[in-house]
Amino acid sequence: MRQSALFWRTLRADPAGAELPGHKLLLRAGLAQRFTSGIYALTPLGLMAERRIEELVRQELRRAGAQEVRLPFVQPLDIWRRSGRAEEDLPELLRLKDRRGEDLALALTAEEAMTELVRRQGVAPSQLPLLLTQTGPKFRDELRPRGGLLRLREFTMQDAYSFDLDRDGMEASFAKVADAYRRVFRRLELAVREVTAANGMMGGTGALEFQLPLAAGEDEIVACSACGYLANREAAQRRPRGGMGSGDLALHPVKTPGAVSIAALATALGCGVAEILKAVFYDRAGTTVMALVLGDRQIDEGKLQAVVGGPLRPLSAQEASGRGLVIGYAGPVGLELTGPAVIVLDAEAQTVQSVVSGANREGWHLAGVRPGRDFAWQAAADIARVEPGDACPNCGGALALERSLELGHIFRLGTRYSERLGLVATGSDQVARPLWMGSYGIGISRLLAAVIERHHDERGIVWPPAAAPYAAHLLTLGGEAEVGALAGEIASSCEGCLLWDDRPVTAGVKFQDADLLGLPWRLTVSRRSLSLGGVELRRRRDGETRILPREEIAGLPAMLLAEDARRG
Ligand SMILES: [Zn+2]
Known part of the structure; x- marks a missing residue:
C-alpha cells in the first residue's frame, strides 16, 4: 500500500482527554477516532490490526473444533426475559422498541441467542460435543467508558459457547477453549495470569479470567506470593481471623x-x-x-x-x-x-x-x-471484601492486591440456560436432558488496546508481529531512479505485507512516523543503503539493523513473516 494514498493521519502531540499511554498512541498513530463516550471508529490501519487479532483468535478456536455462526446483533428482548436475566438485572443491556412496538435489545453477550439458535435448529447426538463461535459487535451501556478502547460501550467481541451431554463433557470443552485462549495470549505476547473469577451476571458454577497486570486496569486481583493463589477480588476468599470481638459478656x-x-x-x-x-x-x-x-x-x-x-x-x-x-x-x-x-x-x-x-x-x-x-x-x-494483609485461604500467607485488566473470561454455565430456554438433547440412553454449556468471551477491541498498552516505547507502538497491520514499513529517501526501482521491486515481492512511505517529505518525518506506527520491520532504500549493497533492515523491537543484499530480496517476504509464524 502506498502511504500517499492511505486514509491516515498521525498527530505530533498527545491528544486531549487521553491519559493512558496506549490510548494516546492509538490516537497519535491515527488508528481510531472517538465519536462519543465509549464509541470509536477505526481507520484502515486500526481495522487491519483488529482484523489480524480477530483472525488469530478465530484460528485458535477452529483448532479447538469451533464452528462459526453469526447471531443477530439486534435481538428480541423476549429471549432475555425467558432466560430470567430480567431487565433490572442487566443495566448495561440497551433496550429499544421498533415502530411496531416489539421490544428489542442490543447484544451484550449471547448465551440466550446461541441457546435459542441450537434449540430452534435442534442438535443430533453425532453433532455433540458442539462448540459454536461468532465475532461481532456488542453493546454495553456502561456508565464510565474509559481508556480509549479498554472499556468501550460498542466493541468487537469473539464469543463461543459449548454444548455437551454431561458435566464431564462441559469440563472437557472448557479445558479445550482455555487452551485456545492461552495460545492467543502467547501469540500476542501478553503475559496474562489465570485467575479464579466470579460468575456474576452469567450465573453458573465456576469461572476463569485471563488477566493482564496493568496499573490502569479496573479489576483488582488478590494474590498470595507464598503459594501462588490468584483470584479476582470479587471471588477471593480469606481465612477468617480468629479471636475477634470482645470477651464473653452478658447482653x-x-x-x-x-x-x-x-x-x-x-x-x-x-x-x-x-x-x-x-x-x-x-x-x-x-x-x-x-x-x-x-x-x-x-x-x-x-x-x-x-x-x-x-x-x-x-x-x-x-x-x-x-x-x-x-x-x-x-x-x-x-x-x-x-x-x-x-x-x-x-x-x-x-x-x-x-x-x-x-x-x-x-x-x-x-x-x-x-x-x-x-x-x-x-x-x-463470606460476604466481606478481602483486604491486603488478610490470610490466604490456602496457606495463610499475607494476601496482596494488584490492579489488572480482564482480557478473557470463560464460564462453566451448567444447565442454567438450556433449562430455561428449553434446549434438550438425547444421549445414548434415549433420555432427553438439558445440555451442559460453557460460555467463552474474548474482547477483540480490548485486545487491540491491551497490545498497544503493553507494547510501546517513548517513540511509539512496537507491534508484536502477530497483531501488526503490516509486517514492514518501506521508506524511500531521495528521488534517484535507482532508489525508486529497488523500492518497486521490494514492494511487488512483498505485496500486501508492507506499507510504502512514498511521500515527498523529509527523512526525519518518515522515520518519526515509522517509529510511531511501529511496524515490526523498517526497510529503508536510500543512496546510502544502495552504496552498502541493498536495503537497510531495522527491527523496531530492538533496533537491530543490517543491510540486506539486493540478491536476497526474493527471500524477504518469508523472512518478514517468519517471526509471527514462529510464535504461532
Ligand atoms: Zn497462599
Missing part, C-alpha cells in the same frame, strides 16, 4: 447518643472497631437484606448477591426509615421490620464471643451481643 444496653458511625461508637465505648457489628441494608426484590460484618470490614456486594441470589441495591435513608429501621442504631437483636427481611452474617462475625450492635432504639446500642444466642440469621457466608 446489656449502653447509652450512645450521637454515635451513629462505627468510628464514633468505638470512641464513645472505648472499644476497637472490630468489636462492633456493622449492619448494612439493601433491597433484593422487595425484601430487606441486613448484611452484618465486623466493623473494620466492608461488604463485598458481589459476594452478597451470590448469597441472596440476585442483584441488590442499597436502601436510601428514607426507604430504611419507612421499613422500620432506626438509622444509626439498627441491629439484628429484636429487629422488627415492615415487610420481609433476611439477615446475612459474615462467616467471620459468626465466630465471635460478643460484639456491640445497634439496639433498634434511638441513642442506644447493645453490648455483649452473641451471635446465635441473641439473634439468628438466614445465611452465614
Whole structure:
C-alpha cells in the first residue's frame, strides 16, 4: 500500500482527554477516532490490526473444533426475559422498541441467542460435543467508558459457547477453549495470569479470567506470593481471623447518643472497631437484606448477591426509615421490620464471643451481643471484601492486591440456560436432558488496546508481529531512479505485507512516523543503503539493523513473516 494514498493521519502531540499511554498512541498513530463516550471508529490501519487479532483468535478456536455462526446483533428482548436475566438485572443491556412496538435489545453477550439458535435448529447426538463461535459487535451501556478502547460501550467481541451431554463433557470443552485462549495470549505476547473469577451476571458454577497486570486496569486481583493463589477480588476468599470481638459478656444496653458511625461508637465505648457489628441494608426484590460484618470490614456486594441470589441495591435513608429501621442504631437483636427481611452474617462475625450492635432504639446500642444466642440469621457466608494483609485461604500467607485488566473470561454455565430456554438433547440412553454449556468471551477491541498498552516505547507502538497491520514499513529517501526501482521491486515481492512511505517529505518525518506506527520491520532504500549493497533492515523491537543484499530480496517476504509464524 502506498502511504500517499492511505486514509491516515498521525498527530505530533498527545491528544486531549487521553491519559493512558496506549490510548494516546492509538490516537497519535491515527488508528481510531472517538465519536462519543465509549464509541470509536477505526481507520484502515486500526481495522487491519483488529482484523489480524480477530483472525488469530478465530484460528485458535477452529483448532479447538469451533464452528462459526453469526447471531443477530439486534435481538428480541423476549429471549432475555425467558432466560430470567430480567431487565433490572442487566443495566448495561440497551433496550429499544421498533415502530411496531416489539421490544428489542442490543447484544451484550449471547448465551440466550446461541441457546435459542441450537434449540430452534435442534442438535443430533453425532453433532455433540458442539462448540459454536461468532465475532461481532456488542453493546454495553456502561456508565464510565474509559481508556480509549479498554472499556468501550460498542466493541468487537469473539464469543463461543459449548454444548455437551454431561458435566464431564462441559469440563472437557472448557479445558479445550482455555487452551485456545492461552495460545492467543502467547501469540500476542501478553503475559496474562489465570485467575479464579466470579460468575456474576452469567450465573453458573465456576469461572476463569485471563488477566493482564496493568496499573490502569479496573479489576483488582488478590494474590498470595507464598503459594501462588490468584483470584479476582470479587471471588477471593480469606481465612477468617480468629479471636475477634470482645470477651464473653452478658447482653446489656449502653447509652450512645450521637454515635451513629462505627468510628464514633468505638470512641464513645472505648472499644476497637472490630468489636462492633456493622449492619448494612439493601433491597433484593422487595425484601430487606441486613448484611452484618465486623466493623473494620466492608461488604463485598458481589459476594452478597451470590448469597441472596440476585442483584441488590442499597436502601436510601428514607426507604430504611419507612421499613422500620432506626438509622444509626439498627441491629439484628429484636429487629422488627415492615415487610420481609433476611439477615446475612459474615462467616467471620459468626465466630465471635460478643460484639456491640445497634439496639433498634434511638441513642442506644447493645453490648455483649452473641451471635446465635441473641439473634439468628438466614445465611452465614463470606460476604466481606478481602483486604491486603488478610490470610490466604490456602496457606495463610499475607494476601496482596494488584490492579489488572480482564482480557478473557470463560464460564462453566451448567444447565442454567438450556433449562430455561428449553434446549434438550438425547444421549445414548434415549433420555432427553438439558445440555451442559460453557460460555467463552474474548474482547477483540480490548485486545487491540491491551497490545498497544503493553507494547510501546517513548517513540511509539512496537507491534508484536502477530497483531501488526503490516509486517514492514518501506521508506524511500531521495528521488534517484535507482532508489525508486529497488523500492518497486521490494514492494511487488512483498505485496500486501508492507506499507510504502512514498511521500515527498523529509527523512526525519518518515522515520518519526515509522517509529510511531511501529511496524515490526523498517526497510529503508536510500543512496546510502544502495552504496552498502541493498536495503537497510531495522527491527523496531530492538533496533537491530543490517543491510540486506539486493540478491536476497526474493527471500524477504518469508523472512518478514517468519517471526509471527514462529510464535504461532
Ligand atoms: Zn497462599
